[in-house]
Amino acid sequence: MSLRIERRPAPAWFRPLIPLLAVVLTMVITSALVLLVRANPLHAYYFFLVEPLSSRVSVIEVLVKATPLLLTGTAVIFAFVGGFWNIGAEGQLLAGATAATAIGLHMHDAPPIVALPLMIVGGFLAGMAWVLVPALMKVRLAIDEVVTTLLLNSVALLAVSALLNGPWRDPISQWPQSPEIAASAIFPKLIPRSRLHLGFILALVVIAVVWYVLNHTAFGLRLRAAGQSPEAARFAGVKVERTVLVAALVSGGIAGLAGVNEVAGIHYHLIDAISGGHGYTGIIVATLGGLSPLGGTLAALFIGLIDTGSQSVSRALGVPIYLGDVILATLLLVTLATLLLQRYRIVLRRRTA
Amino acid sequence: MRDARQASALRMARCTPHPMQPTTSSNPLAVEMRGITKRFGALVANDRVDFRLRRGQIHALLGENGAGKTTLMRILYGLYHADEGEIRVDGRPAAIRSPKDAIALGIGMVTQHFALVPPLTVAENVVLGYNPGVRLNLAAASQKVAEAAARLGIEVDPRALVKDLSVGERQRVEILKALYRNANVLILDEPTAVLVPQEVDQLFASLRRLQEHGLSVVFISHKLYEVMAITDQVTVLRGGQVVGTVNTAETTQAELARMMVGRSLAPVERTVPSLATGSAARSPLLRLEGVSAVDNKGLPALKGVSLEVHSGEIVGLAGVSGNGQTELAQVLEGVRRPTAGRILVDGQDLTHADPAQVMQAGVGRIPEDRHASLVLDFTVAQNLALEHLDEYVVGGGRLDKGRMRQHAEQLIAEYQIKARPDDRVRTLSGGNMQKVILARVLERRPKVLVAAQPTRGLDVGATEYVRGKLLEQRERGAAILLISEDLDEILELADRIAVIYEGEIRGVLPRREATPERLGLLMSGARQEQL
Incomplete structure (x- = not known):
């Protein structure tokens, strides 16, 4: 017997199944870790995938967990489609969160109808500003944006730290966290006594707009042309540099909204751990979702599910809560590997001669 | 030496079978x-x-x-x-x-896409992946490669770095590689x-x-x-x-x-007589005045090119490849900025125009590299609309996909493109890709048409089709600049023939004065005065 890899495109019906295959493979691989703590993998995956959907409270929690990922995932999708490899959603999120906090702290006299739009716009602009320099360097000087956006994530985190240990240090507790934002700057709850807030609606609106722009507008088609084949796009009269610049800025803005979401919807103050890696997870969301807004939405919800499930599985079976992170990381690698199946096929062949 | 070789290459292009081929x-x-x-x-x-x-x-x-x-x-x-x-x-x-x-x-195979490692030497490339055992004695291997090359009469320096070699030399390395493996x-x-x-x-x-x-x-x-x-x-x-x-x-x-x-090729019919007389009196539709440009490495590629193309005329630009044709086409397409000179289309200055402005001025462009001017993962309909997307925008910035598709269906029928509107262009044959480009360009009825290597890599049927379309445009009154390395094509289609050599126009001959021999001399660097 020999195992061979042949270059052969997968049939159309098979392609949507590839992410599903990735999920199944991931479970098989990570079940080894579950076995290591002497738990039953099937049991564990029941708690990961089914249990969170069994009660209203935990379903809502899945949506809460998915909300920032919907935003960062969409941000990454918009940039990647345009050929701008934005690895900096994390930093852009922090910039958005900082701006939202700065605005929210001064909204004690303003009604929500003023405070909320101000925070949203401010967060969007801050995210844009954080990606502006890498975007300009890419467009004007052809400097690799993967490096610049990635490095600016650390800069953002250190800047937030500096703020929290300096001017914004909580005057009462002396913890490195900002004072609370004004009550009128807090996202209203969608369902009373739950954590689900306005940010979820905001995320859905952003996804709908991005989906429409990418699939039904001239700009969207030009953006995809610029991303897939800049030379051909330029030849056809597309202003590639300008288009990529816009894609990068909008992407940064959407990531900034994820920061607003965390401040105004979850924490109500700024801490340096406010992101917890949502910016990076956005890259997983975008990849798993095949760079489509719809796929990204499913991916974000799935990750929200795993996230929620990792808490119940650790409560129920004593499996460390970090297994959720391991599953996500494995899932990313397996997804990237299985995406190759779109173009290649593994063939088992019996040796004859 | 070089001139003689080029002239012989031209003769080769028209020679008949080897008289003394052994059976x-x-x-x-x-x-x-x-x-x-x-x-x-x-x-x-x-x-x-x-x-x-x-x-x-x-x-x-x-x-x-x-x-x-x-x-x-x-x-x-x-x-x-x-x-x-x-x-x-x-x-x-x-x-x-x-x-x-x-x-x-x-059995050995050499494809058009070479599998060589540019920073390594010729010898290293040849022995790469074909070294019995673990230890690699490069000096000995080098020696063996040199011997093999000498024995087989393949002229290549085994110590040269592949990245410094020309395409022809790289091909020789590929052949040597196959033969070294006892093919x-x-x-x-x-x-x-x-x-x-x-x-x-x-x-x-x-x-x-x-x-x-x-x-x-x-x-x-x-x-x-x-x-x-x-x-x-x-x-x-x-x-x-x-x-x-x-x-x-x-x-x-x-x-x-x-x-x-499966059919005998009819020579292309020409219904309009050549516009040899009278055209010079009228003002040209395309006019280049001392256009200079540099190539991707920043070296001069065009040195003061002046050229005129009139309505109803095909001017063929002949030359051995790499003498500035690519850069000239790009300058006219709006994707390369000239460093000096002026480009006028029907009196309008397009010297610093971008592709959108060039198209706006009525210039149709058939580019040299099909793959770099179509978005291969876009559909036929999307590629056909890409140059004029704004015309498909309806209320709210929405693209009217129905109209794009309808437009594609119409052009597919008109230009006999073997594809459906929703097929990805990547899945099309070269001939059909070229038809997509032709359809996109010609439906705008351009005043000026710049056709760079329009039949390169096409099969006989598609070649015939493309040439017929160029003549149709000429009859319609378009001014056509045909840039081609295929001398037969130029001799068949052009009314006047300009020859480019090292970025300079060495001469412009009316078709009836342009014999292959004279063109060959100009293409290998002679000046028109010397003919």
């Missing part, structure tokens, strides 16, 4: 392929193909694009697996599952497509030498004159089937062309 048709069989069938989904790429290659023979596989030539040879080299059929090498049945198996059987059957997939004429001469000379060493060669091509010039036997494929196998000495270009396309 190889009774030599023992090196390779026999019987009843080979290969399907890709619904497409039958090879349909019960029989192919026999004899020892010491140069055997052409001739056919239009998509006829199945490359597929057949990829099967022989183990890159594809036949669904049916049998392969015998030296009379014994052979199971070829991978290139490794093929190499073990003495006695060499498959060359369109080897001349990447070569300039003098390199073609050199390639043919070394193939003849290798033939004397007993090497068998499969020469994949769709260029009739090359097949006539170098091969002993020709197998013609059409639509995946063998049309026939003939001895080169006993056939003619016309017969081969008939076998290839």
Whole structure:
């Protein structure tokens, strides 16, 4: 017997199944870790995938967990489609969160109808500003944006730290966290006594707009042309540099909204751990979702599910809560590997001669 | 020296079969392929193909694009697996599952895309992946490669870095690589497509030498004159089937062309007489005044090019490849900025125009590189609309996809494109891609048409179609600049012929004064005054 890899495109019906295959493979691989703590993998995956959907409270929690990922995932999708490899959603999120906090702290006299739009716009602009320099360097000087956006994530985190240990240090507790934002700057709850807030609606609106722009507008088609084949796009009269610049800025803005979401919807103050890696997870969301807004939405919800499930599985079976992170990381690698199946096929062949 | 070689390349392009070709048709069989069938989904790429290659023979596989030539040879080299059929090498049945198996059987293949590592030396590239044992004695290997090169008469310096070599030299390294692995059957997939004429001469000379060493060669091509010039036997494929196998000495270009396309090629009809008189009095539609530009490395590529093209006229720009044609086309397409001079289209200054402004001014552009001017993963409909997307925008910035599709259906019918509106352009053949570009350009009824290598890599049928369309545009009154490295094409279509050499226009001749000999002299660097 020999195992061979042949270059052969997968049939159309098979392609949507590839992410599903990735999920199944991931479970098989990570079940080894579950076995290591002497738990039953099937049991564990029941708690990961089914249990969170069994009660209203935990379903809502899945949506809460998915909300920032919907935003960062969409941000990454918009940039990647345009050929701008934005690895900096994390930093852009922090910039958005900082701006939202700065605005929210001064909204004690303003009604929500003023405070909320101000925070949203401010967060969007801050995210844009954080990606502006890498975007300009890419467009004007052809400097690799993967490096610049990635490095600016650390800069953002250190800047937030500096703020929290300096001017914004909580005057009462002396913890490195900002004072609370004004009550009128807090996202209203969608369902009373739950954590689900306005940010979820905001995320859905952003996804709908991005989906429409990418699939039904001239700009969207030009953006995809610029991303897939800049030379051909330029030849056809597309202003590639300008288009990529816009894609990068909008992407940064959407990531900034994820920061607003965390401040105004979850924490109500700024801490340096406010992101917890949502910016990076956005890259997983975008990849798993095949760079489509719809796929990204499913991916974000799935990750929200795993996230929620990792808490119940650790409560129920004593499996460390970090297994959720391991599953996500494995899932990313397996997804990237299985995406190759779109173009290649593994063939088992019996040796004859 | 260089001039003489170029002139000989030109003669080569029009030469008839080798007068003294030794007969190889009774030599023992090196390779026999019987009843080979290969399907890709619904497409039958090879349909019960029989192919026999004899020892010491140069055997052409001739056919239009998509006829199945490359597929057949990829099967022989183990890159594809036949669904049916049998392969015998030296009379014994052979199971070829991978290139490794093929190499073990003495079969080597050189494709258009070289598999060389540029920062390594020639010798290192040759021994790469073919070093028995763990330890690599580079000095000894180098020595062996040099000996092999000398023995085979392949002129290449084993110590040179591949990145410093020209395309022709790199091809020689690929051939040396195959022969170093003891290949006695060499498959060359369109080897001349990447070569300039003098390199073609050199390639043919070394193939003849290798033939004397007993090497068998499969020469994949769709260029009739090359097949006539170098091969002993020709197998013609059409639509995946063998049309026939003939001895080169006993056939003619016309017969081969008939076998290839299944019809005899009618010469293109010209209904409008040449506008030799009177055109100079009118103002030109396209006018270049001392245009200079640099290439991608920043070196001067165009040096003060001045040229005029009038309405209803085709001006052919002839030249050996790499003398500034690419840069001139790009300057006119709006994708390369000139460093000096002026470009005027119907009086409008387009010197610093971008592609959108160039199109707006009524310039149609058929670019040299189809793959770099179509978005390959977009559909036919999207590519057909891409240059004028704003015309499909309805309320709220929405794209009217229905109208894009309708527009595509109409052009597909009008230009006989074998595709559906929703097919990705990547899945189209070269000829159909070119038709997509033609449709996109010609439906705008451009005043000026810049056609760069419009038939390069196309099969005979598509070539004929494209040339017919260019003449149609000429009759309509367009001013056409035809940039082509195919001298036959220029002689067939152009009213006036300009020759470019090292970025300068060396002369402009009316068609009736332009003999291949005079053009050849200009193309190899002579000046018009010296003719």
